[in-house]
Amino acid sequence: GAGVSQSPSNKVTEKGKDVELRCDPISGHTALYWYRQSLGQGLEFLIYFQGNSAPDKSGLPSDRFSAERTGGSVSTLTIQRTQQEDSAVYLCASSNAGGSTQQYFGPGTRLTVT
Amino acid sequence: EDKVVQSPLSLVVHEGDTVTLNCSYEVTNFRSLLWYKQEKKAPTFLFMLTSSGIEKKSGRLSSILDKKELFSILNITATQTGDSAIYLCAVLFSNTGKLIFGQGTTLQVKP
Numbered sequence: 001g002a003g004v005s006q007s008p009s010n011k012v013t014e015k016g017k018d019v020e021l022r023c024d025p026i027s028g029h030t031a032l033y034w035y036r037q038s039l040g041q042g043l044e045f046l047i048y049f050q051g052n053s054a055p056d057k058s059g060l061p062s063d064r065f066s067a068e069r070t071g072g073s074v075s076t077l078t079i080q081r082t083q084q085e086d087s088a089v090y091l092c093a094s095s096n097a098g099g100s101t102q103q104y105f106g107p108g109t110r111l112t113v114t
Numbered sequence: 115e116d117k118v119v120q121s122p123l124s125l126v127v128h129e130g131d132t133v134t135l136n137c138s139y140e141v142t143n144f145r146s147l148l149w150y151k152q153e154k155k156a157p158t159f160l161f162m163l164t165s166s167g168i169e170k171k172s173g174r175l176s177s178i179l180d181k182k183e184l185f186s187i188l189n190i191t192a193t194q195t196g197d198s199a200i201y202l203c204a205v206l207f208s209n210t211g212k213l214i215f216g217q218g219t220t221l222q223v224k225p
Contacts, residue, residue, distance in 0.1 A: 004156075031211050042120075042202060042215040043157070056210055089155060095211065102148065102162055103213065108155040 002026065004106035006092050012112045013082055021077045021109045025094030032075050033093040033103060034067055043091060049075065082113045116141040120203050120216035128224050131193050135219045137203030138185040145208035147179055147186050152200040152218070160188070162206075193223045 005024045013019050025032050034046040045059035049069045060066070064082075069075040079086055089110050093103035118139045127133055139147065146164045150157035161170045163179035163186060170177050174193075179186045190197055200220050204213040 033211065033213070035213075035215075042118075042217040043204070043213075045212050045214065048211050050211060056212060058212070091156070102159045103211075104159070105150075105156040110155075 004092055004094050004104055006090075006106040006109050008109060009107065010110045010112075012114060015084060015113055016081055018078065018080045019082055019111065021079075021090050021111070023075045023077070023092030023094075023106060025073065025075070025092070026096075026104055027073075029094035029096050029104075030072070031095045031103075032069055033095075034075070034077050035091045035093065036088045037091060037108070038088045046077070046090075079111075082111075084113045087111055087113045116205075116214055118203055118205050118214050118216040120201075120219050122219060123217060124220040124222070126222045126224065127193055129194055131223075132189065132191045133193060133221065135188040135190075135201050135203075135221070136185060137187070137216055139203075139205050139214075139216075140184060141205050141207065141214060143208045143210075144181070144205060146206040148204045148206060148213065149177055149186070149188050150202040150204065152202055153198075157202055160201075190221075193221075195223050195225055197221060198223045 007022045030051045032049045035043040048056040064080045067077045089108040091108045092106045095103045121136045149160040161177045166181040174191045177188045200218040203216040
């Protein structure tokens with residue numbers, strides 16, 4: 001069956017530009033998560049969506065970062081006015097119930113800000 | 115501050131060796147501890163541990179949780195080159211679906 005998919009797989013952008021990263025979760029999964037992994041680091045939690053509840057945005061590093069989830073399925077992570085320190089792999093995960101089951105990860109988007 | 119700490123950060127062994135990876139944590143609202151293997155990009159799930167002292171096993175991999183001492187270990191016996199990867203430990207909070215990850219242990223298994 002289809003897993004979590006993300007697009008694009010790689011994105012190179014100039015400092016100051018806005019970028020949008022897309023995540024398609026596993027069909028039927030109600031929970032969706034975004035993480036960031038900088039070179040040589042563990043995964044850093046960014047944001048969590050569960051059903052129709054207000055998202056947990058506690059991990060977003062600045063107000064340049066935002067995310068939305070339309071129709072309870074696809075999610076878009078937007079980074080405005082990108083900075084070089086935003087360069088990382090952005091990973092999306094989904095699960096079929098928030099908080100109680102394993103999360104399935106997508107392949108990630110590697111973002112490079114030049 | 116909630117934190118998850120893994121050790122060692124990197125490890126090089128030869129095929130056939132047994133390795134033990136460590137994960138300690140200090141978090142509020144602990145629910146479960148998870149282990150993932152990351153080879154290229156997407157971490158793949160290995161184990162979820164919720165109760166102390168109950169070993170989970172999958173082939174040559176096993177893991178156990180100690181909620182009193184706040185740590186977990188992941189054992190890999192008879193290592194193979196295909197075990198080379200980053201092993202990630204994460205803690206799941208009980209009041210949210212949030213995962214806090216450790217820095218990861220990079221394991222290299224040489225032929």
